[in-house]
Amino acid sequence: MSNSSKTLLLAEPQASYHPHSSRNGLIEVLVDCPGVQGLLTYRVPTELSVQPGDILTVPLNTQVIGAIAIRYVSSPPAGLDPSKIREVEDVITSGFFPAYYWQLLNRVAQYYCTDLITVIRMALPPGLLEKSQRRLRLKTEALPKGAEAFCSLSAQQVLSLLNSQKEGDYSARYLQSQIRGANRGIRELIKRGWIESYLEPPKPIRAKLQKVVTLLVQTFPMELTKSQREALEILRHQGGEIWLSELKKTYNISVSTVNSLQKKGCVVIEERERLRLLQEPETGKDQAKPLTPAQADALKVISNLRGFSQVLLHGVTGSGKTEVYLQAIAPLLAQKKSVLVLVPEIGLTPQLTDRFRARFGDRVYVYHSALSDGERYDTWRQMLTGTSQVVIGTRSAIFAPLPNLGLIVLDEEHDSSFKQISPIPTYHARTVATWRAALENCPLILGSATPSLESWVNVRQDACYLSLPERIHSRPLPPVEIVDMRQELQGGNRSIFSHSLQEALENLLQQQKQGILFVSRRGHSTFVSCRSCGYVMECPHCDVSLSYHYTHEGATELLRCHYCNHTQVHPPTCPECSSPYLKFFGSGTQKVTQELTRQFPELRWIRFDSDTTRQKGAHRELLSQFARGEADVLVGTQMLTKGLDLAQVTLVGVVAADGLLFHSDYRASERAFQTLTQVAGRAGRGEDPGRVIIQTYSPDHPVIQSVRSHNYTQFIDRELPQRESLSYPPYGRLILLRITGMDGVEVQQTAELLADACGDRLGNECEILGPAPASIMRVARRYRWHILLKFPSDGEYMIGDLTELRSLCPQSVSLTIDVDPLSID
Structure with a gap:
């Protein structure tokens, strides 16, 4: 990349968000270019209408690449010559993401002290834009006879080149290399509706194409073999269409049989995209269950909610919270709205998904990090179709681009798994869900048998509190x-x-x-110690003991670190004194x-x-x-x-x-x-x-x-x-600064420097605890020091002051700013 291009890089989470173009037409974009960090600034031509969330093509060095429009800015970044700012080439897709989406990501970036580019890459599925390319194809059904006569020279050349290709489809880069002024011709043809522009999916996770068999006849010919007639009966029973692979695998119908039917004009075989969605086993149908009086009261309140509101659904274990969710969701789907249900662990999704699919069928989708890249990509894309659906997922699903959202549910809202610890941003899904529900003007239900103290104090005072004090069918809680x-x-x-x-x-x-x-x-055991000399087997990379793992009779005895995953064979004797008396302590x-x-x-x-x-x-x-x-x-x-x-x-x-x-x-x-x-x-x-x-x-x-x-x-x-007396949440705010590096002395000195800087910048706004070594000082060979900032609950703090701390750290020392940490040990 040239020096002039490098000066375009920018990452400022504090920049304000403008839903409409600024007067000077400067917009920041996320580009599709590996190795480019930060946002790039471009000028919007007067003839283009660009909104945040649009998919664009922009020039970068000698190529034209895909990009997402992020936000308008009022002025170029400091030190950037306005004459060096290049123009956006074109808009490929408008409204790829709604405007609120970028407002949400901006807020996450600001609140959690993270640059916006990092938040965007975390929110989007892997490879959404990486290695993608802009392509153009003819819309043959819209192309009039003799269309070239109505076009400019460049548009004629584009049409001629596209017509020469069998599919009428070329990459924009190829057209630009072959035709002078191709972009003007392309814009003209798109405006006329004769060609369309699209972004080809990334190569590593291309759209999956499979052959589908479609029935063409209602009356079957007489001269059919037994297997041919069987195939047609299966097609009729399946509604006239079936994937060829399913016809072969499930019904044992050969490809030659299907090909013969195509020659007879009974069926047609064609390639079609097949979304890679998580394949779940079939479930039986389920009907709404009778509700207890408490469930019925809770459902009535939730059903009458209009616009943004928070509801704390406090129900003892087994009180039927899920049934309340299901019956609250049903009318929303009937109104063509979508619903987002978050659960703390991937392990919870199978049981919950089965219950939802038994009630709502194929309108239920699953989205979490354990899906393959292809499954995440295709699930994300199908959300953008705008169909009414329920998405069940873990914390990352809070960024799922569901249109027309009618309700967000956080089940087991107290669970610490809703908090991201690494990598940054260290967001809490409950906090982000509150912001999103407010932006989309829909209710948020927080359900738990043991609500977090934050929800108990904050939501119960300011929002709606619903109680399910008894189990369904009056079953007693277990003694x-x-x-x-x-x-x-x-x-x-x-x-x-x-x-x-x-x-x-x-x-x-x-x-x-x-x-x-x-x-x-x-x-197996928490740690291993020598009964002769007291030596404890420790991880060579962390300041923790190694845990003993022994899966079954005859298996290799292993010692494993639960922090860095270092593994070694359990020694027969003590490494310190050679004693054979090694004892296992604790129970795993x-x-x-x-x-x-x-x-x-x-x-x-x-x-x-x-x-x-x-x-x-x-x-x-x-x-x-x-x-x-x-x-x-x-x-x-x-x-x-x-x-x-x-x-x-x-x-x-x-x-x-x-x-x-x-x-x-x-x-x-x-x-x-x-x-x-x-x-x-x-x-x-x-x-x-x-x-x-x-x-x-x-x-x-x-x-x-x-x-x-x-x-x-x-x-x-x-x-x-006890919390109130010490100003801990929910009666205070915490920010934990984690300082890590390979050199213990350098990490300590940096922590002391940062603590002094916090004192200078924040003054009397907060109480500064530390610096102090973490309870486990070394993990994966990295030394760890902490600084804890305690703010009053009603106080405001300057995010800019905290993000500036990163500039004080040496390149070899990492600083993580954990806002609202769930653990400080």
């Missing part, structure tokens, strides 16, 4: 039994299972029921399953954690196996606590609750209460009563006592005053 593991040890029980939990597991087989065992960590999911096999060989179990769900579709497959009764016990980590609705589960056991209670973080108690309450709620959701057993060495802990009585109010009445 919670607290087992003091200190007494178990005193009684001689060295097992990881208390006597009470052992008895309950033995009864599962007799009663032909199922159980869930919750473990706070995956792996692998150890629990091993103990289950040893103590209860008749019990069948499935392990459900991030180790066993890495493969695509693994969440659905494991849960389906459990739902079909192919296992008696489901052993897993946090993902077990979210949204599972399995009627046969009568037992929930928490193996070691203490792993949740004692963290150096102001949210530790809130997270522990939410997790334990949610996992307890998985029991007793069917006809049979449930039972919950929580094992702990701290039975008198206030969180444990609140969980025992399913008492959310008791918990918040104790927790909120």
